[in-house]
Amino acid sequence: MLNFLAQEGTQNPLLPETPELVVGLLCFFIVFGILGKKLLPNIQKTLAERHDAIEGGLERAAQAQAEANRTLEEYRAQLAEARHEAARILEQAREQGAVIIAEMREEGQRQRESIIEAGHTQIEADRRQVAVQLRQEVGRLSTELAGRIVGESLEDTTRQSRVVDRFLDELDAKAEQTQGAAT
Numbered sequence: 001m002l003n004f005l006a007q008e009g010t011q012n013p014l015l016p017e018t019p020e021l022v023v024g025l026l027c028f029f030i031v032f033g034i035l036g037k038k039l040l041p042n043i044q045k046t047l048a049e050r051h052d053a054i055e056g057g058l059e060r061a062a063q064a065q066a067e068a069n070r071t072l073e074e075y076r077a078q079l080a081e082a083r084h085e086a087a088r089i090l091e092q093a094r095e096q097g098a099v100i101i102a103e104m105r106e107e108g109q110r111q112r113e114s115i116i117e118a119g120h121t122q123i124e125a126d127r128r129q130v131a132v133q134l135r136q137e138v139g140r141l142s143t144e145l146a147g148r149i150v151g152e153s154l155e156d157t158t159r160q161s162r163v164v165d166r167f168l169d170e171l172d173a174k175a176e177q178t179q180g181a182a183t
Contacts, residue, residue, distance in 0.1 A: 139164030 016024070142164060
């Protein structure tokens with residue numbers, strides 16, 4: 001068939017001439033060899049670097065995620081411990097507050113009893129003082145009244161004192177008998 005085409009004088013555009021084919025193949029293998037020896041290792045190196053960068057980035061991201069999870073768990077543990085500690089301190093403060101309140105109540109009770117006792121003592125002292133003054137005043141008035149009734153002056157103070165004391169003692173005895181009968 002080649003002969004047929006060659007005889008006609010027209011060249012088949014699909015079939016190159018042999019020297020061109022040899023030169024083309026030779027150039028192809030030279031370029032392919034240069035690309036295979038020089039460019040292909042650089043491309044593979046770049047692809048390996050990219051692969052390592054991507055895989056390393058994913059691995060570093062996974063490590064960072066794991067570290068973040070560990071840190072989060074530590075934080076949660078510390079937070080739980082802090083909450084537990086706060087609850088313990090709060091409970092301790094409540095207990096101390098209750099103790100302080102009880103102590104203050106006891107102290108207040110003691111002070112109140114002390115004040116009441118001092119008040120009773122003061123009242124008793126005042127009552128005695130008033131009773132003495134009242135006895136003196138009643139004695140003076142009774143002596144003066146008796147002197148007016150009798151028409152004589154009863155100036156003897158010791159006698160006055162004995163009479164008045166006896167009179168008041170009798171009144172006190174009657175008052176006590178009246179109170180004893182009432183209760």
